[in-house]
Amino acid sequence: MTSVWAQQPAAQLRDVETARTRCVRLLLSDTAYASERSYQLSGDISYAQDGAGYYASLTPAGAWPDIDYHSTLSNAWPPSWHLYRLLLVARRYHRNHDPQYIAALHRGLAYWTSHDFRCPNWWQNQINTPFAYASLLLMLGPEATAPERAFLDDVLRPRIAQKNPTGQNKIWQHDIEARVALLHNDAVGLAQALNNMASVIVVSTGEGIQPDYSFQQHGAMLQFGNYGLHFVNSLLFWLAVTEGTSYAFAPEKQRVLFDYCANGLRWTVFRGKMDMTTRGRQLRAGADTKRGQVLYDDLRLVRALNPAQACRYFLDGFASPADAACELRGNQNFWRSGYLVQMARGQYFTSVKTHGPFVKKIESINGENLLGAYLNDGVSLVQRTGREYHDIEAYWNWALLPGTTTDTTLAPGDAQVLKSNNEAAFVGQVSDGAAGLSTMAYDRLGLQARKSYFLVGNTLVALGAGIEAKNAKSVVTTVNQTYYKAPLISTEATPLSLRWLWHDSIAYFFLAPGSQPKTLVRTQKSNWPAVDVASPPAGAADVRKTCTILLPHRQASEYAYAVQTGLGQAQARDAARRFPVQVLANTRAVQAINAPDRVMAAFYQPGKLRVNATTSMEAGSPCLLVYKRTTARSEVWVSDPTRTLQSVRLCINGTCRTIALPQGDLAGSTIKASF
16 A cells, blocks of 8 residues: 555655654743643643653652542543653653653553543543643654554544534644644645644634634633633644744734734733633632743744734733833723723733623633632722732632622522523623723622723722612622732721722722721631632641722612722822712713713613713713713714614714614624714
């Protein structure tokens, strides 16, 4: 029989050889988008030793004594550590060429193939094991034995295909197929795998990159820091492997990937740490910094490929002298995924995460995110130093998340609470690029509310109205819950000043008369296993103080507060006397503020809004809007949170316009109009 190799054109075979050489070189490197780094990213594996250490601790039988090979965990599955440790041993072997190391690798592979370990989680069996095993064989090259190759072809290869894969799961399938093709010198198979991979590099409303450059997986669920970061790791690996060959990704595909990095991922990182509300369900120690570092390493390659646009891929918290001129400031509106960000490089970062009929809340599966029932219920994280929420998941009271309104008698880890959702239909965002508004009508577990979050510069204004529950005395709105850093200063309202609090260079202003904020400073012991079943318990001395600011709703059915970052105590006192933002309305019908250069409003129903003696507006349909009056012509940015309207009629100071709203894949996005 004529071999596959002989049937393929010489030019293709040269490209296959080039791709294989580069692939192996990357696997033997410490590059962020190579080998096991992506698995480390998830926190499913960590290393206590290097390749030499694991070589020394491998038993004569080819196993490691500290691995539970019979584990039935669905995440952080211990048997998978075996293959990833072998990757480290293989890397060390290629540096020292010690024959005892290759003997150890064969022992380790024989132990795996003789047991064929299987996990209850399909992902380990169909993706992770074939991925790691094929990578090992590539690293071994001609030193891989016939039985080792046969195990890949006869046992693992039939498991690779998924049923209707999407998004990053589809990328992983074709990534493994490409590795197998390289092992077989299969030019046709490599081309098919890479073409299939490229088919996922699109902007669509299916799983993957969305029209707003957020990333969704498992339906309309924000997965920036989980699947969405793996997506970049995988594709950058193959971009580097195939560059300059006939297998290279088309320029338009590369551009989509680069745009996703610039317009999406980099807006999730502040001072080197990735926002927890974007990371998915893998809430583990060090997850924010680990993801920030991996994204930075990814963007270094992207910047090298786009040197003229280096600032476009600047990531906050990793500045070098060459980045001095790079700016990252403004309001980024991920309306497809219920995520709104306001940031200024190195100064402040505020985010809001919501969910509703068009956006699913983050999942709790495989023993992950065990307490995160409310993590997408209007959680608003306010940061100045980047340390405010670092690893705070292990110390948090998960019933009191910043920005949420909750019934404290319901346990956030309860199965029925985790299964419930926000059933209200009015959930959306509007942005003019410099400021933005996220609004969420809320209806979950018998608790109803109208909640709006206005982001302007370093200021968050939060309004709540129509708060109703069967047991109002147990309902609270949490303003913030962060680490405690003395002092905590609290002042009463006066005829000339708002009531305000100050803590860790962040000021809190209470805009509703009679507000009675409550502060709780408590010493909390770390409890990672309560959040993630596979996380190890902390030591007895691992305790931190947390500071919680909340507003009880025993009597009040509304709230209005503002948070400003980067203020000293004297500045907070002055701001309380001359606060720059005015609450125009806070009812079930409309919530609105008047900021120094714009009006922002959420109309839950058609209605009118009086701004001042000279300015008024009227909305003929439910909508969100930003009105800016500092230009020669008044400008309005408007969106439809219901995603059902064709147009909206707006009147500003008696001048009326009917504005056609975005449709199809862009329904719910912001459109700009002039008056």
